[in-house]
Amino acid sequence: xxxxxxxxxxxxxxxxxxxxxxxxxxxxxxxxxxxxxxxxxxxxxxxxxxxxxxxxxxxxxxxxxxxxxxxxxxxxxxxxxxxxxxxxxxxxxxxxxxxxxxxxxxxxxxxxxxxxxxxxxxxxxxxxxxxxxxxxxxxxxxxxxxxxxxxxxxxxxxxxxxxxxxxxxxxxxxxxxxxxxxxxxxxxxxxxxxxxxxxxxxxxxxxxxxxxxxxxxxxxxxxxxxxxxxxxxxxxxxxxxxxx
Amino acid sequence: xxxxxxxxxxxxxxxxxxxxxxxxxxxxxxxxxxxxxxxxxxxxxxxxxxxxxxxxxxxxxxxxxxxxxxxxxxxxxxxxxxxxxxxxxxxxxxxxxxxxxxxxxxxxxxxxxxxxxxxxxxxxxxxxxxxxxxxxxxxxxxxxxxxxxxxxxxxxxxxxxxxxxxxxxxxxxxxxxxxxxxxxxxxxxxxxxxxxxxxxxxxxxxxxxxxxxxxxxxxxxxxxxxxxxxxxxxxxxxxxxxxxxxxxxxxxxxxxxxxxxxxxxxxxxxxxxxxxxxxxxxxxxxxxxxxxxxxxxxxxxxxxxxxxxxxxxxxxxxxxxxxxxxxxxxxxxxxxxxxxxxxxxxxxxxxxxxxxxxxxxxxxxxxxxxxxxxxxxxxxxxxxxxxxxxxxxxxxxxxxxxxxxxxxxxxxxxxxxxxxxxxxxxxxxxxxxxxxxxxxxxxxxxxxxxxxxxxxxxxxxxxxxxxxxxxxxxxxxxxxxxxxxxxxxxxxxxxxxxxxxxxxxxxxxxxxxxxxxxxxxxxxxxxxxxxxxxxxxxxxxxxxxxxxxxxxxxxxxxxxxxxxxxxxxxx
Numbered sequence: 138x139x140x141x142x143x144x145x146x147x148x149x150x151x152x153x154x155x156x157x158x159x160x161x162x163x164x165x166x167x168x169x170x171x172x173x174x175x176x177x178x179x180x181x182x183x184x185x186x187x188x189x190x191x192x193x194x195x196x197x198x199x200x201x202x203x204x205x206x207x208x209x210x211x212x213x214x215x216x217x218x219x220x221x222x223x224x225x226x227x228x229x230x231x232x233x234x235x236x237x238x239x240x241x242x243x244x245x246x247x248x249x250x251x252x253x254x255x256x257x258x259x260x261x262x263x264x265x266x267x268x269x270x271x272x273x274x275x276x277x278x279x280x281x282x283x284x285x286x287x288x289x290x291x292x293x294x295x296x297x298x299x300x301x302x303x304x305x306x307x308x309x310x311x312x313x314x315x316x317x318x319x320x321x322x323x324x325x326x327x328x329x330x331x332x333x334x335x336x337x338x339x340x341x342x343x344x345x346x347x348x349x350x351x352x353x354x355x356x357x358x359x360x361x362x363x364x365x366x367x368x369x370x371x372x373x374x375x376x377x378x379x380x381x
Numbered sequence: 382x383x384x385x386x387x388x389x390x391x392x393x394x395x396x397x398x399x400x401x402x403x404x405x406x407x408x409x410x411x412x413x414x415x416x417x418x419x420x421x422x423x424x425x426x427x428x429x430x431x432x433x434x435x436x437x438x439x440x441x442x443x444x445x446x447x448x449x450x451x452x453x454x455x456x457x458x459x460x461x462x463x464x465x466x467x468x469x470x471x472x473x474x475x476x477x478x479x480x481x482x483x484x485x486x487x488x489x490x491x492x493x494x495x496x497x498x499x500x501x502x503x504x505x506x507x508x509x510x511x512x513x514x515x516x517x518x519x520x521x522x523x524x525x526x527x528x529x530x531x532x533x534x535x536x537x538x539x540x541x542x543x544x545x546x547x548x549x550x551x552x553x554x555x556x557x558x559x560x561x562x563x564x565x566x567x568x569x570x571x572x573x574x575x576x577x578x579x580x581x582x583x584x585x586x587x588x589x590x591x592x593x594x595x596x597x598x599x600x601x602x603x604x605x606x607x608x609x610x611x612x613x614x615x616x617x618x619x620x621x622x623x624x625x626x627x628x629x630x631x632x633x634x635x636x637x638x639x640x641x642x643x644x645x646x647x648x649x650x651x652x653x654x655x656x657x658x659x660x661x662x663x664x665x666x667x668x669x670x671x672x673x674x675x676x677x678x679x680x681x682x683x684x685x686x687x688x689x690x691x692x693x694x695x696x697x698x699x700x701x702x703x704x705x706x707x708x709x710x711x712x713x714x715x716x717x718x719x720x721x722x723x724x725x726x727x728x729x730x731x732x733x734x735x736x737x738x739x740x741x742x743x744x745x746x747x748x749x750x751x752x753x754x755x756x757x758x759x760x761x762x763x764x765x766x767x768x769x770x771x772x773x774x775x776x777x778x779x780x781x782x783x784x785x786x787x788x789x790x791x792x793x794x795x796x797x798x799x800x801x802x803x804x805x806x807x808x809x810x811x812x813x814x815x816x817x818x819x820x821x822x823x824x825x826x827x828x829x830x831x832x833x834x835x836x837x838x839x840x841x842x843x844x845x846x847x848x849x850x851x852x853x854x855x856x857x858x859x860x861x862x863x864x865x866x867x868x869x870x871x872x873x874x875x876x877x878x879x880x881x882x883x884x885x886x887x888x889x890x891x892x893x894x895x896x897x898x899x900x901x902x903x904x905x906x907x908x909x910x911x912x913x914x915x916x917x918x919x920x921x922x923x924x925x926x927x928x929x930x931x932x933x934x935x936x937x938x939x940x941x942x943x944x945x946x947x948x949x950x951x952x
C-alpha cells in the first residue's frame with residue numbers, strides 16, 4: 138500500500154480534462170457524459186487507500202477451492218522477471234467474485250432444454266452453470282493429481298501442476314459430466330480477465346497487469362498521442378472517474 | 382384479450398438506425414409515429430464508466446439478453462440446429478439505438494457492381510461463372526439510384542473520410558475530413574503504395590472534428606479513447622441513432638417511443654397489415670397498436686422471425702427455391718488476415734477509434750480480374766486501429782505455448798508490437814443458406830427462435846486464402862519480423878467473433894417471385910408493410926453494411942411518404 142501512495146498518478150480527471158482541453162462545441166461544454174459530470178463533487182484530494190482491502194474475501198469458493206484456483210492460475214500466468222503472477226494480482230479473488238454473480242449463473246445465456254451434444258462449431262451445449270463446472274473441475278483436478286502423483290494439486294511441484302493442467306487442456310482426463318478442455322479454456326480466459334480487467338473487479342492488483350504491458354487503462358483521450366510514436370503513459374483505473 | 386390502442390399513422394418495430402431514420406423523416410412531414418423498442422432507454426450519460434473491457438466487451442453489457450431470446454444454428458439441413466447459448470460469431474444489440482450504439486462506425490458505400498452483381502458477372506465472365514447453387518441476384522436498384530441516399534446518411538452521421546479511388550461516383554465529398562493518421566496507418570499507406578495499390582482513409586462515423594448536421598444536431602470530435610466497438614460513446618462523437626436521428630424525431634412532437642415493448646405479432650387482414658401486438662415487458666400486458674403503415678426496423682433476425690411467426694409473406698423453401706421470406710441469408714468471410722509481429726518496434730495501439738483505419742479496394746468487388754479465379758467478388762483490405770484492449774488482445778507468434786511462462790513473456794513482448802492487416806470478405810448467397818423458424822427451441826414467450834442454416838462454401842474458402850495472402854504481402858512490406866496468416870478457412874464456427882454483419886432474408890428486387898420487397902423496401906405482397914435493414918441485402922459485400930443500411934432507410938422513408946400520399950406499390 139505504501140508503494141501505491143508513492144506513485145499516485147497525476148490524475149487527469151474528467152473535470153480537469155474539460156478544463157484543460159476546453160473540450161467544447163461553440164463555447165459550451167457538450168452534453169452527455171461531460172455535461173453530466175461537471176456538477177459531480179468538488180475537487181477533493183485523492184483519498185488515501187485504507188490499509189485493509191475489504192475486497193479480499195470469498196463470495197463463492199471454499200478456502201480449499203480458492204487455493205486450487207490460486208495455484209492453477211499462477212501456472213497459467215506465473216510471476217517472473219516482468220512482474221507479479223496471477224496469485225499476487227488477485228486473479229483467484231476475481232474468479233471467485235465473478236462466479237458469485239451473473240457470469241457464474243450463466244444468467245444472460247440461453248439455458249433452456251432440450252440439451253444435445255452438438256458439433257464443435259455449434260458451441261457450448263451443456264446444462265451446467267459455470268459455478269457447477271468449477272465445483273466439479275476443481276474436485277477432478279485434485280482427483281487427477283492424486284491418481285498421478287498421490288498428492289493434492291496445491292502440493293505439487295510447478296512442472297507437475299503443469300502436466301495435470303495439460304491433461305485437462307488436451308482432454309486426457311476421463312470426466313463424464315464436464316469437458317476437461319472446456320474447463321481449461323474457461324480457466325485460461327478468466328485468468329487473463331483477472332490479470333487485465335479494471336482493478337474494480339478484484340484482480341489486476343495495483344494495475345500491475347496493465348503496467349507489465351504498458352497499457353494505460355482508462356484515459357479520457359488520446360487525441361494528442363494518436364499521431365505519435367509509442368509513448369508510455371501512467372495507467373489509471375475507473376476509480377479515477379469517481380470525482381473524489 | 383389484448384388492450385387495443387387508438388390507431389396511429391405509422392408503427393415502427395425497433396428503434397435503432399433504421400427506425401430512427403424513418404421516424405425522423407416521417408415526423409418532419411407531420412406523420413404520427415410510434416416506435417416500439419423492446420429494450421431499455423439509452424443515453425450518452427450511461428457511458429460514464431464505459432472504459433471497462435470486462436463489462437462491455439466480455440460480459441456484453443449492451444447486447445441482447447440471450448436467456449430470453451437467441452438464435453439456433455446448423456451448418457446444413459442434415460444437422461440438428463442447436464441454440465447459440467453464449468455469444469460468439471456476432472453480437473445482437475439491445476435497447477434504444479440497437480446495434481447502432483455498439484458499432485465501430487465504419488461507414489461505407491457498396492460498389493456499383495454490388496447492386497447489379499448478377500448481370501455484371503454474366504456480362505463479363507459468362508453464365509458458367511456462377512455456380513448452380515449460388516442464388517445470385519441483382520438488387521432492383523442501381524448505385525446511381527441509391528447515391529443520393531448514401532449522401533444523406535453520410536451528412537446526417539457526419540462521416541469523416543476521403544474519396545475511395547476505386548469506388549462509385551460521389552455527388553459530394555464527405556461532410557468532415559478524414560480521421561488523424563497514426564504511425565501504423567502511415568506504414569500501411571506506404572506499403573500499399575509501394576505495391577501499386579490504392580489506399581484511402583476509412584470512412585468514419587467517429588467524427589474527425591465537431592460537426593453540425595443538416596438537422597441542426599451538433600456533435601463533438603472523437604478523442605481516440607480506444608473504446609468503440611461493443612461500447613457506447615461517452616462523448617456522443619460516434620454517430621449513433623440516440624445522438625443523431627432520434628432527437629430530431631422527438632423534437633417534432635410527432636414521435637412517441639415506448640421502450641420495454643416487445644412486438645410478438647404483425648396483425649393483418651386480407652392483403653393489408655393492420656398493426657402489431659406487443660407485450661409491455663414491465664407489466665406483462667398484451668397491447669394492440671393499430672397503424673396505417675407498419676415498418677419493420679429491428680435487426681435482421683427479428684425482422685424475419687416476426688414475418689414468419691405472423692404468417693406474413695411467402696416463406697422460403699430451400700427444396701423448391703420458391704418463396705422469399707428467409708431467402709439468401711449471407712454473412713461475411715472475416716478470417717482472411719495476416720498478423721505481423723515487430724521485434725523492435727512499439728506502437729500506441731492502445732489508442733484508437735472504431736473506424737480509425739486505412740484500406741484499399743483493389744481486391745474488392747470486381748475491381749480485379751476473376752477470370753482465372755475460382756470465386757467472384759472480394760473484400761476490402763485494411764489496417765484498423767480500434768484500441769488494443771488487454772484482455773482480448775494477447776497474440777503470440779504461432780507455435781508459442783498459449784499459457785505459462787513463455788506465453789506471458791511473448792504476450793508482454795508483443796503487447797504493443799503487433800499490427801494486423803485484415804480482409805473483410807464478401808458473402809455470396811446460396812440456395813441452402815436460409816433462415817426459418819426452429820421447430821424445437823423457444824424464446825421467453827414460448828415463440829419459436831429463428832434458425833440459421835449456413836456454412837462456408839468453396840467460394841468462401843478460395844476467397845479467404847486469396848485475401849489472406851494479399852494481407853500478408855502488405856504486412857511483409859511493412860517490415861514485420863514474423864507473419865502469421867490464414868492458410869485454411871475451415872467450417873463456419875459460431876463460437877468465435879467474426880462480424881455482426883448478418884444479411885438477407887427479406888431481400889429486395891424487382892421480381893416478386895424472387896424477392897420480398899421492392900426498391901423502397903415495401904413488401905410486394907403487402908402495400909402498407911415496409912421491411913427495412915440489412916435483411917434487404919441480396920448478398921453481402923466486402924464492406925461494413927451500415928452505410929448501405931442507412932441509405933436504404935432514407936430510401937424507404939421516401940417510399941413510405943409516397944405510399945402515405947398515394948397508396949399502392951410505390952416501387
